[in-house]
Amino acid sequence: MAKNLTSREEDYSKWYNELVVKADLAENSAVRGCMVIKPYGYAIWEKMQAELDRMFKETGHQNAYFPLFIPKSFLSKEADHVEGFAKECAVVTHYRLKNDENGGGVVVDPDAKLEEELIVRPTSETIIWDTYRKWVQSYRDLPILVNQWANVVRWEMRTRLFLRTAEFLWQEGHTAHETKEEAVKEAEQMMNVYADFAENFMGVPVIKGTKTDSERFAGALETYCIEALMQDGKALQAGTSHFLGQNFAKAFDVKFATRQGKQEHVWATSWGVSTRLMGALIMTHSDDNGLVLPPKLAPIQVVIVPIYKGQEQLDAISQRVEPFIKEMRAKGISVKFDDRDTQKPGWKFNEYELKGVPLRLAIGMRDMENNTFEVARRDTLTKESVSMDGIVDRLEELLNQMQENIYQKALDYRDAHITEVDTFEEFKTLLETKGGFLSAHWDGTEETEAKIKELTKASIRCIALDAKEENGSCIYSGKPSKRRVLFAKAY
Amino acid sequence: MAKNLTSREEDYSKWYNELVVKADLAENSAVRGCMVIKPYGYAIWEKMQAELDRMFKETGHQNAYFPLFIPKSFLSKEADHVEGFAKECAVVTHYRLKNDENGGGVVVDPDAKLEEELIVRPTSETIIWDTYRKWVQSYRDLPILVNQWANVVRWEMRTRLFLRTAEFLWQEGHTAHETKEEAVKEAEQMMNVYADFAENFMGVPVIKGTKTDSERFAGALETYCIEALMQDGKALQAGTSHFLGQNFAKAFDVKFATRQGKQEHVWATSWGVSTRLMGALIMTHSDDNGLVLPPKLAPIQVVIVPIYKGQEQLDAISQRVEPFIKEMRAKGISVKFDDRDTQKPGWKFNEYELKGVPLRLAIGMRDMENNTFEVARRDTLTKESVSMDGIVDRLEELLNQMQENIYQKALDYRDAHITEVDTFEEFKTLLETKGGFLSAHWDGTEETEAKIKELTKASIRCIALDAKEENGSCIYSGKPSKRRVLFAKAY
Ligand SMILES: [Zn+2]
């Protein structure tokens, strides 16, 4: 398999697009903006799902399922929300097709017009809060800690596989609480769950912070986020968790009898991550040879490629590797023995490199004699000859090291690309030369934020939770500022 | 919790509707025909999904994801398919809303009309075969063994929770093969996987068979099905597996280079089960006290209810049960200790009965003294006092017995409700008095099948795979017949 992959330096964007397709992760479909997630890509997503689902349940959440469709009028009930989401969406207006009387094939039946149009959910706050009204009477019914795995649709004009698609897969948590404090704590907790997942499972270092007013979720009082940095110096928002105050409870009239017997509106949060994480994963670790996967997310962690001539040699190798395969499986290592005779070893090496399989073991006649495997690491592209004695323990160690190494590499890059800047000239120069996060003072106004974005395409990614108080002056307006915020160009 | 459940005898249909809501499984939403699957119901569905997914993967299948939307023109490409599915469906015609200039709130933007309407998938053969064209060049690319977990929409006019809803959740397998034989084998294999799952996991006995021409899936050459029998004597189709021949390959021009270097169309299957299985599960086992769940599907297998006065007694009980809870969890038994002080034990007993928790353990002061638990079985509604010594092994045994017992009970009922009939008078009488499957001779024509359905509301559920050859005459037309088929009224 010839890779023919554009290099990152040549054209980062093209490299990404090619990689997604060539590594069999996803492809465009016949429906504009909608992707097909191919089996290999979906297997990675399933691993993400399984781990996130485990983390959600460990923090007391349950899954449920709410309708795909939202009555149009629901979107208008929360004023900010409709501004944010009603604009670009898929609208169902009819519920039947019929055969054209003039032989024009199948056409929409004009008699089957819906009284009220239905919107394909861009996010489910409205339909869920309409449901919660029925679930909540008293403080005894709280908290509600529910998550949904679902598809959502936002009619994006410019789409890119995983990063921005009209339809995407995600999870959306929607919780209801007795007090403001509890809801804020929940929103913070889920941001921490996301950060933990991104760093320790995906190997993607993130900065935790809050969004500015203008970048906040439509309908939220506070949006917590985790921000990652891609290898081209652009930031990517990897997950958000919103404190929604009582906005949706008020819009959908969800009240509860308090412990004191009063009627009060319920406090809400919502939080989500999506198949966009696949984009973050790919762009954080991969190289010019293809995908690099952290072992915890690799559908195949170890591939064994036999190098042989004729059935007899293959049989001998197969027999020799069998106990090692069993031992690996018993340890929970996912292993594939690729004995296809339709492809040459070199082709297979290329393919597994492209697909980011962490460890590749080759075994030929000489290895058989020497009692060794040739072990190749995908992250460092190094090879070594390893004795068969105790090799499974060694592979396990290597996988752990690789998980750590991949994270550390991304962290070093990220940390080297957070730069404090104090003048707007420096800001503009660094943005174009070095990229990354620019830590700068900002006067706190939407006007300045918008102006900077207009002039540089950089937005405020977040106000980092660990930003220290520090007097300074806004890089653009010169007005006083109490702390630095993180700017970057972003996906 | 007062159950106030209508009895099955009084009104089976009402009993079902009430049970689904009162056991917290699902409820209707604000969107006509679309349900909300509540956390408890969804937890059961997740258990079904996990087991089915395991079985699919064990038989070599991988998951993938295809678009929610299907271009209208795709539906017309396979002639039978469009007849079957184009009629009642959700049609997306616009991609934007806007604020009404006359202050009428949010309205559909007439400028954002799609050139070609999109249909919310009622099933995905068309969009998937449009994709497979790109995936298949040679026999080396075959077979494709792919499954998708997804939501689909069919605009049903009369809906019932789980049994018939506009939107439902399902899995759809779509496979592509080199030969007809291999495709037929796959379709049969998946019918067997479904039957195995229904019987050994859900405890629902099923009859395997094939559909008649008129009941076949739109676009299939053969539809294999599993048919279950509900307690009201009506049949329910629990899963289908279709041999699609080359119909979709021809419609979407999917060819491959054979081993002999010729170009041929690919052979196809598709197969699916849906949240309808929840309906089958509920209606097969449950009773007038509520849900009865086979242990393998129960989100909570054992509940422990403490009977106490004051914190001191509760503390003593909590301490005593703790090691048993640990032991159960270590054995993979899901257990809940309900120490809520907001509800009385009697209320809790009722609630867990309604929710079908297989085993309920009660423990009060006297049990503490006697070193016993009171163990109540949900399936038989029997109670016994069980010594704490070795109780976890005993509970494990009981759960296995219950799984078996629940299946056996359903099987006995089903077997007692398959009746051979030889005259149309007897057919009509039995259908109204005893119900169940009527095994009768049929002349093999669509006309007779339609006439019988019109006169009695009974349809041919399937031609059982194990039906023996037997000469007879059609109960309706008197014409010759080679084997009996199974008629029933059906959901
Ligand atoms: Zn750099």
Ligand SMILES: [Zn+2]
């Ligand atoms: Zn009976």
